[in-house]
Amino acid sequence: MKAFKNLKYTVFIFILVLTGIVYYERQDIRDAIGGFLHPETENPGGNPGMVSGGDGSGSASEGNAAVSGGDAPGGNASISGGDSVSGGDSISGGDGVLTGSVSGGDGTVHWRYQTVDESYFDDAVFIGDSRTVGLYDYAGLSNTTFYASTGLTVYKVFSAPIVSVPGQKNKITVEEALSEHQFKKIYFMIGINEMGTGTVDTFMEKYKEVVAHLQELQPDAIIYLQAIMRVSTERSNKGDYINNPGIDARNAEIAKLADNKKIFYLDVNPLVCDDTGGLIKEDTFDGVHLKAAYIDIWKQFLMDHAIEFY
Amino acid sequence: MLGYYLTPAKAKNFVLLAGSLVFYTCGEPWYVLLLVMSVLLNFYSAKMIDRIKVQGDRRAVFLMTLFVDVGILAFFKLSPFMQKWMGGEIALPLGISFYTFQILSYLIDVYRREIPAEKSLISFATYAVMFPQISSGPIVYYSEISGALHGRRVTLKDLDSGLKTFVYGLGMKILVADRLAILWHELQTTGFVSISTPLAWLGAFSYSMQLYFDFYGYSLMAVGLGRMLGFKLPQNFNMPYMAKSIREFYRRWHMTLGRWFQKYIYIPLGGSRRGLAVTLRNLLIVWLLTSFWHGAGAHFFFWGLGLCLFIMLERIMDMGGVLSRSKVFGHLYVLFVVPLTWVCFAIPDLGDLRTYFGRLFGFVAGVNVKAGDFLQALQNYGLYLLVGVLLCTPLPKKLFERFKNNFFGMVILAILFWMCVDRIYSAGNNPFMYLRF
Numbered sequence: 001m002k003a004f005k006n007l008k009y010t011v012f013i014f015i016l017v018l019t020g021i022v023y024y025e026r027q028d029i030r031d032a033i034g035g036f037l038h039p040e041t042e043n044p045g046g047n048p049g050m051v052s053g054g055d056g057s058g059s060a061s062e063g064n065a066a067v068s069g070g071d072a073p074g075g076n077a078s079i080s081g082g083d084s085v086s087g088g089d090s091i092s093g094g095d096g097v098l099t100g101s102v103s104g105g106d107g108t109v110h111w112r113y114q115t116v117d118e119s120y121f122d123d124a125v126f127i128g129d130s131r132t133v134g135l136y137d138y139a140g141l142s143n144t145t146f147y148a149s150t151g152l153t154v155y156k157v158f159s160a161p162i163v164s165v166p167g168q169k170n171k172i173t174v175e176e177a178l179s180e181h182q183f184k185k186i187y188f189m190i191g192i193n194e195m196g197t198g199t200v201d202t203f204m205e206k207y208k209e210v211v212a213h214l215q216e217l218q219p220d221a222i223i224y225l226q227a228i229m230r231v232s233t234e235r236s237n238k239g240d241y242i243n244n245p246g247i248d249a250r251n252a253e254i255a256k257l258a259d260n261k262k263i264f265y266l267d268v269n270p271l272v273c274d275d276t277g278g279l280i281k282e283d284t285f286d287g288v289h290l291k292a293a294y295i296d297i298w299k300q301f302l303m304d305h306a307i308e309f310y
Numbered sequence: 311m312l313g314y315y316l317t318p319a320k321a322k323n324f325v326l327l328a329g330s331l332v333f334y335t336c337g338e339p340w341y342v343l344l345l346v347m348s349v350l351l352n353f354y355s356a357k358m359i360d361r362i363k364v365q366g367d368r369r370a371v372f373l374m375t376l377f378v379d380v381g382i383l384a385f386f387k388l389s390p391f392m393q394k395w396m397g398g399e400i401a402l403p404l405g406i407s408f409y410t411f412q413i414l415s416y417l418i419d420v421y422r423r424e425i426p427a428e429k430s431l432i433s434f435a436t437y438a439v440m441f442p443q444i445s446s447g448p449i450v451y452y453s454e455i456s457g458a459l460h461g462r463r464v465t466l467k468d469l470d471s472g473l474k475t476f477v478y479g480l481g482m483k484i485l486v487a488d489r490l491a492i493l494w495h496e497l498q499t500t501g502f503v504s505i506s507t508p509l510a511w512l513g514a515f516s517y518s519m520q521l522y523f524d525f526y527g528y529s530l531m532a533v534g535l536g537r538m539l540g541f542k543l544p545q546n547f548n549m550p551y552m553a554k555s556i557r558e559f560y561r562r563w564h565m566t567l568g569r570w571f572q573k574y575i576y577i578p579l580g581g582s583r584r585g586l587a588v589t590l591r592n593l594l595i596v597w598l599l600t601s602f603w604h605g606a607g608a609h610f611f612f613w614g615l616g617l618c619l620f621i622m623l624e625r626i627m628d629m630g631g632v633l634s635r636s637k638v639f640g641h642l643y644v645l646f647v648v649p650l651t652w653v654c655f656a657i658p659d660l661g662d663l664r665t666y667f668g669r670l671f672g673f674v675a676g677v678n679v680k681a682g683d684f685l686q687a688l689q690n691y692g693l694y695l696l697v698g699v700l701l702c703t704p705l706p707k708k709l710f711e712r713f714k715n716n717f718f719g720m721v722i723l724a725i726l727f728w729m730c731v732d733r734i735y736s737a738g739n740n741p742f743m744y745l746r747f
Contacts, residue, residue: 009470012720016473019724023731138504138678291501293677 109261109309116306119143124185127174128152129193131229131289138292139299145183147174153193154206158213178217186214187302189226191250192288196241204253211257222307225258227251227267229298233278235287242288244278268301314539319461323436326539330441334404337445341403345439348382351375352413353434356420360427372421376414383410387606405445407603411570413438416452418574425453433459442535446528448546448566455541462540472537474714477727479530484730486701487523489694490516493687494656502657502665503677508684510669514649516691517656519698522550525564551648551702554640555633556620559648567603571596582625590622597621604655609663613654620647
């Protein structure tokens with residue numbers, strides 16, 4: 001009788017086991033729990049990171065056409081793609097390499113960097129992962145469109161529903177958004193989340209596809225491929241898949257995609273890295289993201305490196 | 311675990327000890343030797359202290375052992391400062407602050423002849439390294455579990471009750487504390503200079519709750535596991551945020567540490583019976599030691615000193631009565647002061663600490679502050695903050711006690727358990743899921 005009485009203390013264990021069986025057998029329940037618990041998985045920052053910008057009347061050629069001085073630290077690094085362009089390309093420039101010309105079948109294209117103000121970004125779209133979300137959050141570019149989301153990768157950049165549309169509850173994909181709006185400039189920085197999967201080659205294969213598709217969707221836009229921002233040396237040495245050699249290997253390949261006609265390569269790393277080659281320790285907490293106060297370095301770099309054709 | 315229940319009562323300590331050592335070795339493959347050494351030293355010293363009749367000799371053995379114990383602890387606490395000439399970083403051994411204090415309490419109690427020395431090495435070692443509480447307490451007195459160490463019957467009732475307590479603590483830690491931790495992590499990633507003043511306050515409150523649920527959750531899990539193993543471990547928290555004075559707060563927060571300092575430092579120094587000046591001196595000593603116990607960083611010093619000043623003020627102005635009679639003011643005072651002290655606790659870099667206070671009180675100008683960051687944080691973490699606030703009140707514990715044996719209460723607990731498993735599982739796939747880029 002006493003043993004029987006004690007049985008009530010096993011009820012909880014039974015419930016635990018039963019619910020456990022249900023939990024493991026039913027994927028849908030597991031997903032529901034998961035969805036309830038971490039709805040922000042797609043976006044831990046909780047930040048939609050999206051704004052619909054002004055409808056963009058191009059102002060690309062406006063602004064002072066002054067070429068930024070040769071002392072712009074990022075200047076040199078950003079031309080490395082030039083020699084991959086077929087045709088007799090010549091890159092000129094004094095101490096800093098700041099202008100270039102590319103001759104293709106349809107004539108010669110001359111370009112140079114100019115410094116512009118923020119309105120240059122009014123008809124631009126920024127596409128990227130959490131680093132770009134940081135730019136959206138803290139660079140104060142309120143008229144600029146951002147299609148950025150934490151954890152975004154080349155594999156789902158077109159398919160992830162991350163763009164919120166005013167007055168509409170459901171978000172649409174970047175693909176849909178790019179089909180609806182045309183932009184004059186596309187700033188693209190992506191590639192750190194992918195480092196855990198595949199190789200440089202598999203990544204680049206997808207990356208090229210994405211760039212080609214971007215051109216299809218936005219035939220008139222200048223595409224700025226931004227080098228993946230490095231991580232701090234401390235973070236890089238942690239021993240997991242996130243490391244600077246891997247980032248550099250990808251960047252070297254991304255740079256080769258620049259045709260310097262429609263696609264340009266920009267590398268902000270020299271401005272945000274120290275002499276160990278990683279993000280400046282004081283400028284980042286987690287070794288991956290610039291603190292908000294230092295986002296301006298990046299923004300200013302982009303403003304100093306707007307392409308002007310002449 | 312199952313093996314533990316199947317082994318006969320006499321061998322239970324041995325199984326538990328072996329399991330705990332394996333557990334510890336998994337976390338700290340080398341420092342387990344230090345732990346074993348500590349246990350052996352104190353076990354045999356205590357035996358000697360117990361046996362020796364000559365007071366002077368007893369004292370010598372006692373002081374020598376004490377010196378070694380405290381010396382090892384102090385060495386590791388100070389090691390961040392000695393890095394330069396030791397070449398390289400030294401990690402703190404898991405749970406050293408907790409197990410050292412637990413062993414010290416035993417040693418002192420034996421010296422004071424409050425308890426006889428333990429005869430069985432296995433029993434003593436089990437007390438010192440028992441896995442539920444070795445990493446973060448509670449700090450148990452030997453006398454509290456010596457009975458259970460020598461003969462305990464684990465009933466189904468204990469198992470049932472312990473499991474429920476464990477799930478309750480697990481939920482608190484995984485579903486609330488770990489969620490709120492993301493907010494704090496975001497503030498750090500953004501950089502304190504770039505957060506708005508309202509967000510800085512929200513961050514301070516959120517961190518206060520995060521720390522509480524993290525620690526309280528761990529303590530509850532330890533108590534629950536202990537119960538499942540047949541031990542009754544002391545409670546570590548008693549609704550601290552319902553306190554009406556800082557003094558009361560620390561009678562409710564990390565109680566097993568507080569009573570340790572009370573018993574072994576504060577009272578022997580004369581406590582509060584020898585006039586105001588001595589009382590204040592004693593408070594200062596206790597709080598300096600408490601800061602040092604947490605770590606030798608300057609921010610811990612500010613944290614402890616700040617608290618000490620408030621407690622002294624309460625003493626001097628004899629505010630205890632006024633505060634405890636007040637209905638609202640005491641609460642407001644505690645909820646204003648305590649989060650500020652936790653900010654000191656949280657931020658090791660003094661420059662960052664200054665910036666944070668600057669943002670709290672507006673004397674440091676913000677750089678690239680995002681408009682509406684406060685509202686966004688509320689939107690993202692509002693649910694967890696609300697649950698957190700509720701959990702600070704006596705209500706959830708009452709509900710837990712009332713419904714834990716009710717069928718629906720058990721179903722809810724079971725669901726909570728699997729929610730935690732889900733979280734741990736997805737975090738296991740990606741340990742820093744919330745750190746994705």
